[in-house]
Amino acid sequence: MGAIINKPGTARNSMTEDEPGAESASGSASGSPTSSSLVALATQAFLELGAPSFIHVNLDAVVNNINVLKSLSGPNTGIMGVVKGGAYGSGLMKVVDVLLQEGVQELAVATVAEGVYLRKHGVNVPITILGNLLACEVEAVTSHTLTPSISWATALVSQPKHKLLYPDGSRLSVAINIDTGMSRYGVQPADLPQLVQQLQQLDVSINSMYTHFQSAITEKEKNQKQLDIFLQATEPYKTRLHVAATTGCVQGLATHLDLIRPGGAITGLCSGSDSEGCQQFIRCGFQPAFSVVAQPSFYKLLPAGRYIGYDATYQTHGDEWIANFTTGWSDGISRRLSNGVGSVKRVKTGELCPIVGRVSMDSITARLPEAPEEGEVFQVITDDFDEVTSAVGMARNLGAAVYEMPGNWSTRLARVFSTSGKIVHISHSLDYEC
């Protein structure tokens, strides 16, 4: 499945509250190979779910992205797959299954609860917790054989030594986060020797040392400076090192250390929304896995002069076909996509249909060029790099993070997972847990 890439420079018109503006010319080509297989999958999903909208997670894209990540990293470099936030909104367990099948050796999540969830679902590979360890988390971390991150020894010094053991009797092993410029978590490089000494006294072993880049794909020199500081600080120690998340992988920075540590790239999400960085990301070959698919739940032809939705923010200019889709901000679509900032994509033709009126809690209204066909398929978020409808396009237009766009979707829409265009798993509405 080829990603549909817009030509750069098809800038979206800025739109006022009551003027959704012209449809963007950036739609995908009609009749593209994706559209017919998507229509078949969507038709089946609508029937199986008994619902008119769902989140589609294309697991082939995840496989593709792992292969891209392997090609971007050194021959002896492993992958620590970051699957926090329910694999960035795509759904934790199915994405993890694919990662493990594809030979990903380790996982990382943000919170202890996410790590415990993975253990309770039978995941046995090493799991690093990226958030800073607190004393109240030590018990859960050790009893589930997780690897916590630490920036200081504070959480550990208050513990009796027998609490710093895993169930098999081995010593707690920690990942040391080093602050090389991000200034979020991490021990200052000057304080690292003292921290290592404290850990020795506590009989805690060191699993790895890592740092995290602060700057965008287009700012390689700044990240290089952080890498230099990191390599110098860690030089005296014999331990595993990992630095490159999605940005580093695209930049080719720190991709030959012991591990890479990508998250967003796994589901084809670019780490930034700027066009130039995004073009570099696309050129690597990544494909978005996440999209939101819907058929209209209702439509009508309205005459000129009608006001649509809460607060009457959009007025029809002439006869306009207005369709409802059953998804709103309670599912995860930003209210700031109201009134032409966002559009839905008509799969049959690739046309963009502007969202008119406010995004409401459970529904959006879009202006269609004509009456839709029975059960016609639309995408509310596209699995491409479209300037309006993709996660990266939306994030750019909203001044938001790309990862927020799928990451904010709740459990109310079912998640439908596919391989080779076939549905392989469904996480039903409100059943999806993590």
Ligand SMILES: *Cc1c(COP(=O)(O)O)cnc(C)c1O
């Ligand atoms: C989230 C996170 C990652 C993954 O970053 P991506 O940009 O999603 O690849 C890696 N390391 C740390 C410390 C993180 O918090």
